Amino acid sequence: MSTMTKPPEAPGPSTPARMMRARQFSRLWLLLSIGAIVMVSLVRVITDANGLTSTGTIRAAMIATCPILMAGIGGLWSERAGVVNIGLEGQMILGTWGAGYFTYFYGPWIGILGAALLGAVGGLLHALATVTFGVDHIVSGVAINIIGLGASKFLAEAYFKDLEGGGIKQLTGLDTPTRITVPGLSDAATSIAGHHWFVVSDVASFVAALTTSVSAYTVLAAILVVASAWILWRTSFGLRLRSCGENPAATESLGVNVYLYKYAAVTTSGALAGLGGGYLALVSSSGFTTGQTNGRGYIGLAAMIFGNWRPGGTTAGALLFGYTDSLQLRDSSSVHALLLVVAIGLLAVAVLRLVQKKTVAAGALALIGAAFLLWYLTTDEVPREFAGMTPYVATLLVLALAAQRLRMPAADGMRYRRGQSI
């Protein structure tokens, strides 16, 4: 088992083949992304729903994505080490309070640390219950969600009541982290985006959103995601951590302190969820409000499962949820146009399946696609609530259609006691 101590990218006989496969894989994703952009752009031109890819929409989507993404990556840390973390929601709520309190007294950067700290406390509690005491992971998570919600309300009433801009349920008017604008590029992209040209303007909208007044917190979120992926998959620490989630007994036999690794993973998980909560308080809105997470911890967990317990997939899931989440807050004509996007997407996949001679799947997809098309043609707008439901329905559908292909860590959610096989 030399692989336990060597970094995984060490040259081996399979490396060239693997690199080739990876290159093919990324080329497939590139093609898919380009296809998606062209399709969305086409729909935008046809329906005249410019809100579909406007800079404003993309910026809103980015802001909606970040908290979900951080919670999802937090879930990834914990579940890769074999601990199911339903308590993400509670840890996130604690993070919103931490960000509010520490930003008020010490400024936004300490506020971000405060959000991570409070979230980590929630994570540590989960680790204590699940790792040391062997409590069922779901039970502990449910309890942490109750405690987190209660604690945030209690602490808000106890500490924010008499502050300037504070009340028993909120603390507003907080300083926000620095905003970054890339000079030159930002103006150019914004002006191109304003022309509503086919494809060009859509890409320009992306560039404009990524270069104009981007919060430093967003950049931090992106760095944390990349760093998490690198640590978990490219370092020996990450390999050991992941093997705790696959086969803890075997890992222990190689001299790894499984308890310690699980503690580290779950605490980090809580800290990341807390950072997601802090983002909600400092960037998404102008301060702390009780209940502002509104189930985003659960959506983060769903994004992670959607992404097959992998960082790239989790990011894709979070982007999907963030985009639909932001669209419902903007104009309803864009949501309506989105129906057409979904219809074309489904029909395209149906054709693909037909080429692959999977007629049953093709027929089912075509039928659903046709239903969406009919829905688009026969209505003028989609109720706001339906857009709000999208992430949940999408998760259910993905799970139902792809559950056989998803693979969670082998020992995920199981109790581990040193020296006992079960």
Next chain:
Amino acid sequence: MTLLRRIGTALLAPVGAIVVAMIITSVVISASGSSAGDFWSIIFSQPSSRAIVNIINQTSLIYISALAAAIGFRMNLFNIGVEGQYTLASYVAATLAGAAVFSGILNIVIPLIVAVLVGAAWAGIAGLLKVTRGVSEVISTIMLNAIAVTLVGYLLNKYGVHEGNGVRSKVIDAGSQLKGWYFFDRPDGPVWTLSVLAIFLGVGFWVLLNKTRFGFDLRATGMSQSAAIASGVNVKKMVIVSMLLSGGIAGLIWMPSFYGSGHSYGTAFQAGLGFTGIAVALLGRNQPVGIVFGAALFAFLNEQSNRLTLETDISVNVVQITQGTIVLAVVVAYEVVRRLTAQREQRNVAQKLDAQGPRETEEVTA
């Protein structure tokens, strides 16, 4: 083990957990600069007649909710979706009752049946996804919760009666309203008629689990799925049936309140009972008798804490911390007690073996 010792061991965990939760709550209150003594003197003061009525009513709602969660937990099925199931069921039943398609007693019985069916159907989706597609019921029920709450919000907004800032379903006829029993003066309010549902369901739950073949199979599946399969239990069928039962019971959670005092779905609807039920089921070890105490404790804490706002500067929400800590502490305590019991049994066995004389082979203890 003597009977006394067994009772002592059984009580050790919950009592220990409550003591720990009390200590943590006291620390939290003191840390925020308020007096923990004030808090406990209010919580443990004599409840007023009105408070007693409320505690009984709330206990019945929480009890039904906890039963719904417990039936799944007994076979290791985590129905986190009680919240969504009873929200949707309550809305549909209240709307049907408000439409006055039936009258009198029929307008009570039929909506109740519909509530059970809607709750069961919503839970059934999760059960179906689990057995056919292998989707974890934890995730699917969380998603279904969110869908149900959004869906009800949409339907209520679209078809409900708008009144000032609020919106509600149509109020049911006076002929279908159930007042209940007045144990005290009239202003203290009645104990809702349908609270008796809690008793019926509790007894039914006990009989089903302990006196029927189905209950035996269910408990067997919960304790060891592989053993259950080996003895011929159809686990897939068990998953579907227990999900349906769990959702069906969940459908009834809010009904005592609806017919007793709310009379329409709107601001009167009490959200969050589903999550409280999960906590209480865990507290009562998924036993129908244990849950009674858990439900009463939670209802008692909720009702007594209402006085905090008027009489002290302590936030009512501290009770949520207490409740969450009790749940976490109680599961930890059960685990600790289980380990201690196992250790003691091992020691007893070892002592008895030693008394029998020298062992023939050297055994290695785990």
